[in-house]
Amino acid sequence: MSSRNYPLNAWYVAAWDYELKKNAMLTRTICEKKVVLFRKPDGSSVALEDACWHRLVPLSMGTLKDGTIKCRYHGLVFDAAGKCVHMPSQDTINPSACVRSFPLVERHRFAWIWMGQPHLADENLIPDLHWNDHSDWTGDGGVIGLAASYELAIDNLMDLTHETFVHPESIGNDAIADAPFTVTHSHKQVTVTRWMEGIEPPAFWGAQLGKPGLVDRWQIIHFQAPSTVALDVGVAVAGTGAKEGDRRQGVNGFVLHTFTPTTGNNSLYFWSICRNYNLSSVRLTTEWRDAVKGIFAQDEDILEAQQKAMDANPAKVFYNLNIDAGGMWARRKIDEMIQAEQHATSAVPLRIVSE
Numbered sequence: 001m002s003s004r005n006y007p008l009n010a011w012y013v014a015a016w017d018y019e020l021k022k023n024a025m026l027t028r029t030i031c032e033k034k035v036v037l038f039r040k041p042d043g044s045s046v047a048l049e050d051a052c053w054h055r056l057v058p059l060s061m062g063t064l065k066d067g068t069i070k071c072r073y074h075g076l077v078f079d080a081a082g083k084c085v086h087m088p089s090q091d092t093i094n095p096s097a098c099v100r101s102f103p104l105v106e107r108h109r110f111a112w113i114w115m116g117q118p119h120l121a122d123e124n125l126i127p128d129l130h131w132n133d134h135s136d137w138t139g140d141g142g143v144i145g146l147a148a149s150y151e152l153a154i155d156n157l158m159d160l161t162h163e164t165f166v167h168p169e170s171i172g173n174d175a176i177a178d179a180p181f182t183v184t185h186s187h188k189q190v191t192v193t194r195w196m197e198g199i200e201p202p203a204f205w206g207a208q209l210g211k212p213g214l215v216d217r218w219q220i221i222h223f224q225a226p227s228t229v230a231l232d233v234g235v236a237v238a239g240t241g242a243k244e245g246d247r248r249q250g251v252n253g254f255v256l257h258t259f260t261p262t263t264g265n266n267s268l269y270f271w272s273i274c275r276n277y278n279l280s281s282v283r284l285t286t287e288w289r290d291a292v293k294g295i296f297a298q299d300e301d302i303l304e305a306q307q308k309a310m311d312a313n314p315a316k317v318f319y320n321l322n323i324d325a326g327g328m329w330a331r332r333k334i335d336e337m338i339q340a341e342q343h344a345t346s347a348v349p350l351r352i353v354s355e
């Protein structure tokens, strides 16, 4: 890519909490950079650049022991801060011998990484995905390696009329495409609200509600730039006040999505589905997760085919319809973040330094 289509000064999810281990390294490419992730003996998590200071061999090829990595090539050892703490063939350690370490914060079951300027890594900017580990909610999710740009995935989520056509047998029905919606936005956020009142429930939601008759259905899409979308979705028995705030006669889920640019037009798609009822039913958690996994596989097909078509037709442009209003605002928020970044880079030429 000639220019980045994402801001660097942002928190992106590097991994689920369960993917980080004390005895094994996880490698990921994030914002075009290879990183190696692991846990220290005290359980805290670490992200280092996956390239040895000496000759750039990936540290992930080495061995992890007690929170330090020994390079596979010449045995230099780096601690969790990225500092070299052992050089086998030298009495003294060059004080400049270190690899870059990245700010990494675990919150709401995700390990968030900051690939931009470290002094700007404010934890208060981590997107709110508290449904993932709040005691009022339960759920589970996964991660998808998406061969498409995260922007296409955001477009997809900001316009849920696609459910009518991509997911007709589960969550889609004509009511979505027919229902009006409103779009509001603030600094880094865009909200799209759609209510479908007195409709036949789609199959998935009808089964969740477990009651016959018409429903009021809501889809409230909360986007936070650059790449997080929390969908507040559910149905309630028609006319029981859900729209006014009383959801007691309904079932509510939050579908969480957050995307991490990897390399080229590829991304990591972290997702989960949470609910606030039947909290103790592990079976329901598994059923929801598997149902959503199948639904997202349908989106994946579309997005990857779309990306391929874009790559094959670089001169073609997109056209916007009314349904694209939410996505257009989301793209604008992303662009504002990219514009706001300072692009000054200090490219370090590869050179050999004698010790």
Ligand code: FES
Binding pocket: 052, 053, 054, 055, 056, 057, 071, 072, 073, 074, 075, 076
């Ligand atoms: S390349 Fe890592 S120690 Fe030489």
Ligand SMILES: [Fe+2]
Binding pocket: 156, 162, 163, 166, 167, 295, 296, 299
């Ligand atoms: Fe979808």
